[in-house]
Amino acid sequence: MKNFIKRVAAAFCLLVSGLFQHAVAEDGYELWLRYERLDQVPKAAPHSVVAACSDVSPTLDAALSEISRASASMLGQPLKQSGKISRNALVLASGACGTSLPDGALPTVDQVGPEGYVLQSTRINGKPVTLIAAQSDAGVLYGVFDYLRRMSSGDAVADLDVTSRPKTKLRLLNHWDNLDRHVERGYSGQSIWDWHRLPGYVDPRYTDYARANASIGINGTSLTNVNSDATVLTPPYLEKVAAIANVLRPYGIKVYLTARFSAPMELGGLPTADPLDPAVQAWWQAKTDEIYDYVPDFGGFLVKANSEGQPGPQDYGRSHAEGANMLARAVAPHGGVVMWRAFVYSAEEPEDRVKQAYTEFVPLDGQFADNVLVQVKNGPLDFQPREPFHPLFGAMPETPLMIELQITKEYLGFSTHLAYLGTLWEEVLSADTHAEGEGTTVASVVDGEAHDYAYTGMAGVSNIGTDRNWAGSIFDQANWYAFGRLAWNPDASAEDIAREWVKQTFSRKPEIVNEITAIMMKSREAVVDYMTPLGLTHLMGTGHHYGPAPWVDDLGRADWTPYYYHKATRDGIGFDRTENGSDAVDQYAGPIAQEWASLDTVPDNLLLWFHHVPWDYEMRDGSTLWQSLVAHYSRGIATVEEMQAEWASLKGQIDPERFNQVTDYLKIQHEEAQWWRDASIAYWQSINDLPLPEGEAPPPHDLEYYKSLSFPNAPGQGE
Ligand code: GCV
Numbered sequence: 236m237k238n239f240i241k242r243v244a245a246a247f248c249l250l251v252s253g254l255f256q257h258a259v260a261e262d263g264y265e266l267w268l269r270y271e272r273l274d275q276v277p278k279a280a281p282h283s284v285v286a287a288c289s290d291v292s293p294t295l296d297a298a299l300s301e302i303s304r305a306s307a308s309m310l311g312q313p314l315k316q317s318g319k320i321s322r323n324a325l326v327l328a329s330g331a332c333g334t335s336l337p338d339g340a341l342p343t344v345d346q347v348g349p350e351g352y353v354l355q356s357t358r359i360n361g362k363p364v365t366l367i368a369a370q371s372d373a374g375v376l377y378g379v380f381d382y383l384r385r386m387s388s389g390d391a392v393a394d395l396d397v398t399s400r401p402k403t404k405l406r407l408l409n410h411w412d413n414l415d416r417h418v419e420r421g422y423s424g425q426s427i428w429d430w431h432r433l434p435g436y437v438d439p440r441y442t443d444y445a446r447a448n449a450s451i452g453i454n455g456t457s458l459t460n461v462n463s464d465a466t467v468l469t470p471p472y473l474e475k476v477a478a479i480a481n482v483l484r485p486y487g488i489k490v491y492l493t494a495r496f497s498a499p500m501e502l503g504g505l506p507t508a509d510p511l512d513p514a515v516q517a518w519w520q521a522k523t524d525e526i527y528d529y530v531p532d533f534g535g536f537l538v539k540a541n542s543e544g545q546p547g548p549q550d551y552g553r554s555h556a557e558g559a560n561m562l563a564r565a566v567a568p569h570g571g572v573v574m575w576r577a578f579v580y581s582a583e584e585p586e587d588r589v590k591q592a593y594t595e596f597v598p599l600d601g602q603f604a605d606n607v608l609v610q611v612k613n614g615p616l617d618f619q620p621r622e623p624f625h626p627l628f629g630a631m632p633e634t635p636l637m638i639e640l641q642i643t644k645e646y647l648g649f650s651t652h653l654a655y656l657g658t659l660w661e662e663v664l665s666a667d668t669h670a671e672g673e674g675t676t677v678a679s680v681v682d683g684e685a686h687d688y689a690y691t692g693m694a695g696v697s698n699i700g701t702d703r704n705w706a707g708s709i710f711d712q713a714n715w716y717a718f719g720r721l722a723w724n725p726d727a728s729a730e731d732i733a734r735e736w737v738k739q740t741f742s743r744k745p746e747i748v749n750e751i752t753a754i755m756m757k758s759r760e761a762v763v764d765y766m767t768p769l770g771l772t773h774l775m776g777t778g779h780h781y782g783p784a785p786w787v788d789d790l791g792r793a794d795w796t797p798y799y800y801h802k803a804t805r806d807g808i809g810f811d812r813t814e815n816g817s818d819a820v821d822q823y824a825g826p827i828a829q830e831w832a833s834l835d836t837v838p839d840n841l842l843l844w845f846h847h848v849p850w851d852y853e854m855r856d857g858s859t860l861w862q863s864l865v866a867h868y869s870r871g872i873a874t875v876e877e878m879q880a881e882w883a884s885l886k887g888q889i890d891p892e893r894f895n896q897v898t899d900y901l902k903i904q905h906e907e908a909q910w911w912r913d914a915s916i917a918y919w920q921s922i923n924d925l926p927l928p929e930g931e932a933p934p935p936h937d938l939e940y941y942k943s944l945s946f947p948n949a950p951g952q953g954e
Pocket residue numbers: 411419420461462539543578617645953
């Protein structure tokens with residue numbers, strides 16, 4: 236009878252949770268942590284979970300609660316937590332928590348480092364179990380998320396023998412969030428950091444933020460905009476920062492802050508912020524000590540200095556290294572780091588803006604303190620749909636270089652264009668710098684292998700906001716996901732990551748996974764095609780970067796104008812970066828410089844980045860440059876049409892809420908792709924006076940119409 240009641244109760248629970256699953260709107264809030272019910276309980280699915288220690292830390296507690304949430308959702312009931320190892324138990328064991336296991340039961344975890352883990356199907360006391368073992372509790376947490384990812388993806392969890400360790404040490408989100416909650420280049424609502432209500436009210440959403448980040452291995456977050464406000468360093472704000480840090484800590488996530496270089500003057504009333512001035516140094520030391528009183532595991536500072544009007548050491552005739560080292564000395568006693576950005580361009584117009592970071596930073600190689608990392612954008616310009624990799628990678632062997640990627644899509648259609656950035660980042664990370672001979676990929680520089688860096692890291696400019704779906708669109712969640720996965724392993728495949736994400740986010744059915752992955756894999760190239768084909772760049776609307784504006788040629792500085800980048804005249808188009816022009820190509824190692832400097836070998840997709848060529852220049856396929864350019868625009872639109880049709884074919888197989896939103900966004904993307912083509916063509920024709928290639932439809936409006944469009948309220952604008 237007792238058993239019968241138990242069975243009825245279990246069936247009832249299953250039914251209720253099943254109904255509940257369907258009743259809950261699929262609004263994207265759960266991200267890739269949906270833990271959809273499994274059709275079949277997998278072989279070796281655990282029956283109970285055992286934390287093999289007497290004292291469960293907040294981190295292990297977080298791991299246990301994730302297991303409970305995931306098992307309730309995927310298996311119909313939460314795993315029983317037990318103190319005793321029984322058959323098919325999931326056993327969590329870290330250095331600090333594994334002491335209760337019998338001798339010899341723990342695998343050696345020497346090789347996984349402080350954050351890695353081992354997943355192993357094994358036997359303890361003769362009982363088959365799955366062991367998640369690590370040196371640290373954070374390692375166990377990552378192992379738990381790996382295990383749940385496998386289960387949620389429908390992968391086998393029997394016979395596991397997995398060892399994983401992150402290839403980079405610092406895996407950070409960079410929020411460009413202002414204290415008034417405006418997010419610079421943010422397209423998903425306001426900042427999630429509700430400074431006004433903190434610390435009294437700590438939004439439960441921060442725990443979900445922490446879960447999502449920990450699930451993909453992110454271990455740090457810089458809370459504030461790099462165009463920074465010193466106010467965040469004042470005691471009332473440090474209290475708020477501490478409240479956020481307290482929520483993130485159990486998930487292995489440290490907080491970092493952006494440091495405004497002039498803070499000693501603004502907050503401390505000093506007459507200078509000169510990094511060599513003893514009073515300035517003392518101010519920063521005291522301020523840093525104060526921050527550590529609030530947040531004992533504070534990660535350190537992220538700094539944008541002497542760039543786009545931000546104050547910096549050059550204001551006092553000091554170098555970037557002198558500025559960075561002053562802050563580095565302040566955080567060093569606490570184990571903190573300084574991430575000093577290389578995105579600089581001077582107040583005076585340079586001969587070629589893409590050369591400047593290299594010119595300023597290479598001479599400083601070896602001068603930075605041990606706890607400084609120089610943070611370098613993936614390309615030398617500014618997160619464009621396509622750029623060559625940044626020439627600094629490989630050129631600073633004595634200075635740890637972090638890579639900075641932009642998850643938010645400032646230049647790739649904001650939140651409404653479907654553009655999977657995994658392929659963009661894979662292209663950069665797998666690029667061969669040739670710095671230490673062939674095979675010195677950007678990834679090998681970033682993960683420290685090439686130059687044996689003591690610190691390594693990857694930063695992603697966050698796309699997170701208050702939108703219910705966090706990222707502005709469902710597919711933009713994939714970019715957050717891919718960033719974390721690549722930061723853990725910069726050699727991972729963008730396609731594998733996309734598949735993994737689709738399985739957890741949409742469906743485990745192979746045909747659906749294939750279809751959606753195929754859409755994602757071609758999406759970024761479509762954007763390149765309809766916005767900036769053949770190596771063109773930075774043609775977006777002034778300030779907000781929404782839509783095309785290649786005609787703009789008269790801003791405060793030439794290097795803010797699209798004209799500066801395309802240099803189109805009646806004779807030709809493109810920026811000559813060979814030795815006949817700015818010679819930017821010479822900043823790359825020999826074999827790369829040679830390949831890109833020559834018209835015979837430069838890849839088509841970087842042609843106009845490095846060369847100025849006539850409109851009738853003959854491309855490899857025999858078409859003229861003009862014909863090829865127009866064909867790329869049209870191909871971009873055609874690809875979006877394919878994406879629309881492929882998505883439409885999934886109707887009925889994806890929940891209506893997410894299906895409809897993606898459908899609507901694709902429609903916007905299609906309209907805007909057409910706008911990009913038409914406006915660009917109308918402008919190029921006004922310059923080259925060439926007829927359209929046969930079969931190509933003329934733009935429906937004249938150039939004046941496209942020029943007249945204005946978008947003063949486009950989202951995400953800077954100051
Ligand atoms: C935070 C680009 C963006 C700016 C951004 C800057 C940077 O210029 O348009 O909004 O400022 O990059 O990376 O510092």
